[in-house]
Amino acid sequence: MLEYRFDDLSPEDLHRERDVYGDLTQRTRTLIDAVLRTEVDVAEAQEVAAQLDALSERLLAKAREGSYGVAIGSDGTVRNYGNAVVGVRNPVAPPLEVQRSEEGRAWADFRLGAQYEGPPGLVHGGVTALILDQICGEAAAAGGKPGMTGTLTMRYRRGTPLGDLRAEAWIDRTEGVKTFVIGRMADEQGETTVECEGIFILPRWARKPVEEISESKPLRFE
Amino acid sequence: MLEYRFDDLSPEDLHRERDVYGDLTQRTRTLIDAVLRTEVDVAEAQEVAAQLDALSERLLAKAREGSYGVAIGSDGTVRNYGNAVVGVRNPVAPPLEVQRSEEGRAWADFRLGAQYEGPPGLVHGGVTALILDQICGEAAAAGGKPGMTGTLTMRYRRGTPLGDLRAEAWIDRTEGVKTFVIGRMADEQGETTVECEGIFILPRWARKPVEEISESKPLRFE
Numbered sequence: 117m118l119e120y121r122f123d124d125l126s127p128e129d130l131h132r133e134r135d136v137y138g139d140l141t142q143r144t145r146t147l148i149d150a151v152l153r154t155e156v157d158v159a160e161a162q163e164v165a166a167q168l169d170a171l172s173e174r175l176l177a178k179a180r181e182g183s184y185g186v187a188i189g190s191d192g193t194v195r196n197y198g199n200a201v202v203g204v205r206n207p208v209a210p211p212l213e214v215q216r217s218e219e220g221r222a223w224a225d226f227r228l229g230a231q232y233e234g235p236p237g238l239v240h241g242g243v244t245a246l247i248l249d250q251i252c253g254e255a256a257a258a259g260g261k262p263g264m265t266g267t268l269t270m271r272y273r274r275g276t277p278l279g280d281l282r283a284e285a286w287i288d289r290t291e292g293v294k295t296f297v298i299g300r301m302a303d304e305q306g307e308t309t310v311e312c313e314g315i316f317i318l319p320r321w322a323r324k325p326v327e328e329i330s331e332s333k334p335l336r337f338e
Numbered sequence: 339m340l341e342y343r344f345d346d347l348s349p350e351d352l353h354r355e356r357d358v359y360g361d362l363t364q365r366t367r368t369l370i371d372a373v374l375r376t377e378v379d380v381a382e383a384q385e386v387a388a389q390l391d392a393l394s395e396r397l398l399a400k401a402r403e404g405s406y407g408v409a410i411g412s413d414g415t416v417r418n419y420g421n422a423v424v425g426v427r428n429p430v431a432p433p434l435e436v437q438r439s440e441e442g443r444a445w446a447d448f449r450l451g452a453q454y455e456g457p458p459g460l461v462h463g464g465v466t467a468l469i470l471d472q473i474c475g476e477a478a479a480a481g482g483k484p485g486m487t488g489t490l491t492m493r494y495r496r497g498t499p500l501g502d503l504r505a506e507a508w509i510d511r512t513e514g515v516k517t518f519v520i521g522r523m524a525d526e527q528g529e530t531t532v533e534c535e536g537i538f539i540l541p542r543w544a545r546k547p548v549e550e551i552s553e554s555k556p557l558r559f560e
Contacts, residue, residue: 119458132380137373140383143390144373147397148429151359151366152406152420154397158354161362164393168365171386175369175376183452183459183500184374198374198455200462207370208430208453230405231430233420234472236341237405240422241487242471246464250456253463265463268492275486278405 124190133197137205144207152230201250212247212283220259220287220297222251227280239276244301244310247283252297252314255285261295263316276301276309285314293317343409352411355419359427366429374452423472434505436473442481442509442519444473449502461498466523466532469505474519474536477507483517485538498523498531507536515539 125133154161184198184205197205202212210232212224226247234240249268256263285299294315301310347355376383406420406427419427424434432454434446448469456462471490478485507521516537523532 121458132383136380136383137376140376140387140390141373143387143394144370147390147394148366148370150394150397150401151363152425152428153401153404154359154362155400155402156397157400158358160396161354161358164396165362165365167389167393168362168369171389172365172369172372174382174386175372175378178377178379179372179375180377182375183455185455185458198452200454200456200465203374203455206374206453206455230420231428232422233405233407233425233428234422235486236343236407240468240471241475241490242468243422245467245471245490245492246462249462249464249467264457264497265492265494267494268463268467270467270487270490270492272487272489 119185121185121187122190123187130189130193133195134204137197141205141207148207148231149229199250201247210247212250214251214254216254216258218258218260220255220261221285222254222258223282223284224251225280225282228278230278233278235275237275237278239278239281241270241272241276241310244272244276245270245312248285248299248301248310248312249314251283252285252299252312253316255287255297255299256295256314256316259287259295261287261290261316261318263293263295263318266294266315266317268314269312271311272309273311274307274309277303280304282306285312288313341407343407344412345409346412352415355417356426359419363427363429370429370453371451421472423469432469434469434472436476438476438480440480440482442477442483443507444476444480445504445506446473447502447504450500452500455500457497459497459500461500461503463492463494463498463532466494466498467492467534470507470521470523470532470534471536473505474507474521474534475538477509477519477521478517478536478538481509481517483509483512483538483540485515485517485540488516488537488539490536491534493533494531495533496529496531499525502526504528507534510535 187195197203203209210226214224216222232243282302288296288298297314299312300308409417419425425431432448434448436446438444454465504524510518510520519536521534522530
């Protein structure tokens, strides 16, 4: 069963959640890049490692048990801040700022650095799948057809260079509980590097909670 | 054009590369988890953020320009330490320690924490695609058919819980330059959560470099 967390955070708590922890997360992304590319000597690397341990300990002095999950505020705001693609509190997420339109379209412009590499100089093919899975799911949800991925088919046309990229997806058609979404990734010149088709299905066990939430308050993704 | 880096590191340099920087990377993974789950107050979060900046600066005082790429040592050891799935120097990689057998099979046991979440408590569907793309590619390479992903089709059977998991893949058949690989992910009980089929192709522009390298020295992945 999907467990959503309902809370009633004050404006101050919401600010801390998004801006303060979001800023901490962004600095951690910078650190990730530095750790991957550094060539400092052994003593310096070991000293930095020890200091990282101390900082982790400080942060864990007061911390949530388990994963972030998805939180829904009293105003209907959905916070999936732990999400591996869009989570503003997740240092492994680029993160994508996804734009949506009601006819079932979603897109994002973003930059992928060294930590998303597969073949030399290129984005890992699986990272393009990770991002397109999210964008296709967001397109389905934007069109009023939220669901989980049933199948996802990726077609790799050429290598995707690290750097500035765009991902976009749109609902192609629906058949009963299935929503067919088409997506693509493009490089800085707008050339398509990867295409995909995803089928999104709202599993039976998830239908009731989503209906209940949507009926009680309009959901707002931020 | 894929650019491999050839180098001639001393045993001491290789030790530093794998163990010292690998350890620094592992501590960074612990930090990532702490940043995602922390609930410390604003002042504390801001102080830790400032210290992270200082540590990043120290690491960047001497750092590689650009991404890590793939390095090949004088003994034929291939180091893809920057890889988003298996890279021991990449904090966003779990990292997977992939086992391989020569008939074209690859597998890994690993644990995914909060930073790989999609739906509450579940691994992001795109993260399972990221990992299976890598494992399928490794199976193809293990069977003597290295290539880049041409297509990848994912079938999601059920949610994949965060925690201990296994991914495995094997060559199903080859047709000319195409290698068909089947893979799956399984939860702690061994139940299949996701299945996939990938077609791997060695692009024309990559064939010559790979042949040249393989002919001049046997490659050894570590």
